[in-house]
Amino acid sequence: MAFFPFGKKAPFLSADEAARVVHTIREAEKKTSGEIRIFIESRCRFVNPVDRAAEVFWSLKMDHTEERNGVLVYVAYKDHQTAIWADQGIHARVGNDFWNTEMSRLLKHFATDDYVTGLEHVIHDIGEVMQEKFPYLPTTDKNELPDDIVFGH
Numbered sequence: 001m002a003f004f005p006f007g008k009k010a011p012f013l014s015a016d017e018a019a020r021v022v023h024t025i026r027e028a029e030k031k032t033s034g035e036i037r038i039f040i041e042s043r044c045r046f047v048n049p050v051d052r053a054a055e056v057f058w059s060l061k062m063d064h065t066e067e068r069n070g071v072l073v074y075v076a077y078k079d080h081q082t083a084i085w086a087d088q089g090i091h092a093r094v095g096n097d098f099w100n101t102e103m104s105r106l107l108k109h110f111a112t113d114d115y116v117t118g119l120e121h122v123i124h125d126i127g128e129v130m131q132e133k134f135p136y137l138p139t140t141d142k143n144e145l146p147d148d149i150v151f152g153h
Contacts, residue, residue, distance in 0.1 A: 012040055012077045017116045018149055024120045025147045028127025033134045034069040034090060035145040036126055037062060038119065041152030044076035052076070053083035056152075063087055065144045069134045071126050073106070073119065082106055084122070093133045102126065 013021065025036050039056045047055075053074035057063065062070035068089030075082045084099050084106075091099075102122050109118025 012042075012075070013116065013149070020116055021119050021123070021149060022147055024123045028123050028130070029143065029147065031136050032069075032127060032130035033067055033136060033141045034071065034127075034130035035062065035065050035143075036071050036073070036123055036130075037145060037147075038073050038075070038123075038149045039152060040075045040077065040149060042076065042078045043153075044079050044081045049074060049076060049079075049081035049083040050085065052081075053085035056150075057085045057087075060145070060150065062145060065089075067134055069130060070145065071130075073122060073126075075115075077115075080110070082110065090130065090133065094129055098129060 021038060025038070028036055037060060039053075039060070044052045053072055056074055057070070057072045060072070062072055065087065068087040071084065071086045071090060073082070073084050082103070084102055086094075086099065102125055105125070106118045106122045109115065109121065
């Protein structure tokens with residue numbers, strides 16, 4: 001029995017849900033040299049979520065991929081904020097309309113508390129466009145960044 005049985009809140013994603021998201025990342029990255037990461041934290045206080053996503057992107061050294069084709073999906077779940085930050089290589093090839101469409105799709109799922117499906121769909125879509133723009137080359141490609149979800153505070 002825990003000393004504070006009612007004090008601990010359930011995590012944003014269960015272990016099974018997190019595993020589903022990581023599996024989706026791995027499946028998407030099998031077809032591309034691009035890199036996709038998810039960063040989840042509880043709060044994004046006093047900061048624009050796009051600015052925070054950029055800050056996290058750089059702190060995770062996602063700008064160090066060879067083709068500059070890393071994408072970060074950022075979520076601050078208690079503040080109901082999310083953003084997508086893409087490195088210059090992929091952003092230059094897909095443009096703002098693609099990212100705006102993906103944000104709309106993500107927000108549609110988040111509005112109904114269907115976080116996992118929203119993340120899976122966006123990861124899949126990003127993987128598809130990355131496959132087109134940065135196809136996987138088995139002789140030279142390597143996984144440049146971890147596929148796991150990064151959890152902040």
